[in-house]
Amino acid sequence: MQLHNLKVPDGARKRRKIVGRGPGSGHGKTSCKGFNGQNARAGRGVRRGYEGGQMSLIQRIPKRGFNSKNPTVYQEVNLENLTRFKEGTVITADLLKSHGLIKQLFHPYKILGMGDIKKPLTVQAYNFSKSAEEKIVKAGGKVETITLSDVRNHFSPEEKSK
Secondary structure, eight states: OOOOGGOOHHHHHHHOOOSSSSSGGTOTTTTTSSSSSGSSOOOSSSSSOOOSSOOOOOHHSSOOOOOSSSSOOOEEEEEEGGGSSSOOOEEHHHHHTTTOOOTTTTTEEEEEEOOOOOOOOOEEESOOOOOHHHHHHHHEEEEEOOOOHHHHHHHHHHHTTO
């Protein structure tokens, strides 16, 4: 075998597709896009999930559950973070904010039961987990549930603006 006898195998070199250059190219008129329709035109084609006017799949499937448009998002404070306070301390939103345990003074916070507490503390919060409530009462402390208006009434207008 010599160099001038070598041939490129069939299919090794693929010809570039040339479209829209008349009937002689084999890709003329509609440029391999079929007859005119939404996908043949410039710009975006059919959006995802569109089924040509038929009710889309997401609308046909039954829905379950409920997601509130205005959910209550609590700031979370664990019991282990309350061990830094002295015995008999009344733990309020202001105290938690000053120690960096909550970020927003007028947003609700919840006490969670992670960790143990051995000192009797009076804890004021919007909500408590069951385990946190049991551990605080077991240690000899008190649990007080508050509302947003209670916190707002506690502060003067000058303190609220801070």
